[in-house]
Amino acid sequence: MRRISVFKGFVLAVCLLALLTTGCQEGEISFNPQDGQNIDDGIKIGFSMGTLQEERWQRDRDIFVARAQELGAEVIVLNAYNDNDEQIKQTGYLIEQGIDLLVIIPHDSEKSTEMVHMAKKAGIKVISYDRLIRNANVDLYISFDNVGVGELMANELIKEVPTGNYVILKGAPTDYNSTMFNEGYMNVLDDYIKRGDIKVVAEIWAKDWAREDAFKCVEETLEKGIEINGIIAGNDGLASAAIEALSEKRLAGKVAVVGHDADLSACQRVVEGTQIMTVYKPIEKIAKAAADAAIKMAGGQELFVLDKINDGKYEVPYLMVRPIPVTIDNMENTIIRDSFHRMEDIYINIPKYLWPKE
Structure with a gap:
């Protein structure tokens, strides 16, 4: 059974606020700024990647960084090469660099909880990108179904x-x-x-x-x-x-x-x-949406996300993109x-x- 709960009462509010585009259809998840809205300058995002081994992760990185930079943010990207201890050390380094928000693609879904705790102790919000970090109560999980x-x-x-x-x-x-x-x-x-x-x-x-x-x-x-x-x-x-x-x-x-x-x-x-x-799995959608969400969250803006997923202990906001079978x-x-x-x-x-x- 899927452990996802949907708060349908938020749908109208989300549509009116235009946080999800094109009629709130599933998978249309751009968080584009509203007309006249200014993006805070000087936002620094840490992007901790568990691996770049597969072809797709290089696309995720490039699209995310390009979108964040387009919105005026700086992104520090570190690759842990499938080493959880190294990823934890790199998280400490990112926090020392004064990041405003941390995006994690975890190597280990269980042990990465330590990284979330490190960031939250420093007052930094966390996005779990594509891979769910378990028992950590991240601020946003963005992935495919x-x-x-x-x-x-x-x-x-x-x-x-x-x-x-x-x-x-x-x-x-x-x-x-x-x-x-x-x-x-x-x-x-x-x-x-x-x-x-x-x-x-x-x-x-x-x-x-x-x-x-x-x-x-x-x-x-x-x-x-x-x-x-x-x-x-x-x-x-x-x-x-x-x-x-x-x-x-x-x-x-x-x-x-x-x-x-x-x-x-x-x-x-x-x-x-x-x-x-x-x-x-439309990587451009998820990577751009993650960058947009990161900018908003770092700027203190609230996101209205329809779905939640149980991470083993907590119900966390889940921004979901629909996958497409290809033959x-x-x-x-x-x-x-x-x-x-x-x-x-x-x-x-x-x-x-x-x-x-x-």
């Missing part, structure tokens, strides 16, 4: 392979998003598993999203002589490793694989037929239309006469 991401992936795999043997490659156990993705998978798969239509023949957590863990799991399952019909991979990096293992047995394209993040290489695999889908059928109308990736890059390995007609 992560349970929904898992549901989209499992539904697409079920459509392609309604019966058979599944492998589930979950993400990092320290990343609470992995837990939410898995909740989404099981929301869809539970009934199929109980009926005996689907059998999960292998299931792992990939430490720090390590691709080698995913590769090893698929490789060892195949070497045991177990047939694999479908693979759910916790992100496109794990999907890539799974497909590499399948390729060594000449099974790439013969086993249905799903992932998410819409990495360029994943989009290429989708149109080439070795991965049946990815999930597009070969809607690649042009999603990824390419939004200029997330260019057609010529996605279809680089496909003869041009087979490209979609623009």
Whole structure:
């Protein structure tokens, strides 16, 4: 069950205040200043990133920084390289630099609570960006519908392979998003598993999203002589490793694989037929909204957020963006239309006469 409560009574107020745009539709989350409103000069934001390992995090960083700078703020970005102790040390450094607000992409959803406590002790508000910090009572959590991401992936795999043997490659156990993705998978798969239509023949957590863990799991399952019909991979990096293992047995394209993040290489695999889908998470929306929210919060303005999520101990404001499933059928109308990736890059390995007609 999702632990999200929605305060519908706030909807009218939010619309009137124009804090959420375009008729308060889900996913339209820009916090653009109202006409005549001045942004305080001299705002300094600390952006603590647990990793830049995946392609998408570099986009998040660049868009967030560009938007914050556009609004007159300074951003100090630090990367902890998947080291929680280092991220805690870096948080101390950011606080010493006199930041007005702290944005955290946590490496460890549990241990990162210490960073929130450090910031709050210094009177600094905290945004938990994309990954939820547990038991910390952050001032804002902004992310995608992560349970929904898992549901989209499992539904697409079920459509392609309604019966058979599944492998589930979950993400990092320290990343609470992995837990939410898995909740989404099981929301869809539970009934199929109980009926005996689907059998999960292998299931792992990939430490720090390590691709080698995913590769090893698929490789060892195949070497045991177990047939694999479908693979759910916790992100496109794990999907890539799974497909590499399948390729060594000449099974790439013969086993249905799903992932998410819409990495360029994943989009290429989708149109080439070795991965049946990815999930597009509009990073520009979330990164710009986070920057806008950070500016407002640092300036002492109140945000009206409709949703809340339980972080294990507290109900925290949750600004949610809807994810979009992407297959070969809607690649042009999603990824390419939004200029997330260019057609010529996605279809680089496909003869041009087979490209979609623009």
